[in-house]
Amino acid sequence: xxxxxxxxxxxxxxxxxxxxxxxxxxxxxxxxxxxxxxxxxxxxxxxxxxxxxxxxxxxxxxxxxxxxxxxxxxxxxxxxxxxxxxxxxxxxxxxxxxxxxxxxxxxxxxxxxxxxxxxxxxxxxxxxxxxxxxxxxxxxxxxxxxxxxxxxxxxxxxxxxxxxxxxxxxxxxxxxx
Numbered sequence: 001x002x003x004x005x006x007x008x009x010x011x012x013x014x015x016x017x018x019x020x021x022x023x024x025x026x027x028x029x030x031x032x033x034x035x036x037x038x039x040x041x042x043x044x045x046x047x048x049x050x051x052x053x054x055x056x057x058x059x060x061x062x063x064x065x066x067x068x069x070x071x072x073x074x075x076x077x078x079x080x081x082x083x084x085x086x087x088x089x090x091x092x093x094x095x096x097x098x099x100x101x102x103x104x105x106x107x108x109x110x111x112x113x114x115x116x117x118x119x120x121x122x123x124x125x126x127x128x129x130x131x132x133x134x135x136x137x138x139x140x141x142x143x144x145x146x147x148x149x150x151x152x153x154x155x156x157x158x159x160x161x162x163x164x165x166x167x168x169x170x171x172x173x174x175x176x177x
Contacts, residue, residue, distance in 0.1 A: 013043050036128045058135040059157060061146035065121050073114040076106040
């Protein structure tokens with residue numbers, strides 16, 4: 001995963017099958033970041049059919065890849081308290097100091113390097129982008145602007161779920177997504 005690779009399909013499918021069998025999924029569930037390939041989508045469709053379930057919505061969050069590389073690769077965290085910053089978009093008030101606990105060393109996840117982010121986009125373009133026509137043909141594909149603020153993205157998704165055909169859902173507004 002640190003190198004931008006996906007978990008093997010058989011492991012992922014077994015985890016999903018086990019999880020959706022739990023009673024709290026009886027009225028629906030969200031799969032975040034899944035399916036990533038057409039093979040996974042087909043396996044998921046088969047699994048859902050076997051359980052007399054159907055896909056309600058697929059939401060594609062559209063982003064500018066170069067902007068996302070800059071966003072993700074600029075993330076840092078305080079080694080002491082874990083507070084998060086961004087080198088450019090939201091740096092600490094004083095260089096080398098956490099706004100909450102003072103002088104610190106900065107942590108950066110290995111998955112947040114520009115190379116790893118680009119590798120993840122490359123994998124998306126190669127393996128996941130072919131899902132768009134697959135889900136579009138099934139009438140469940142919806143897109144939102146992923147370059148909006150977190151609140152803006154949440155609002156787009158809420159609006160989409162309230163307006164799009166699909167299972168009856170009670171969408172609650174959450175001011176802190």
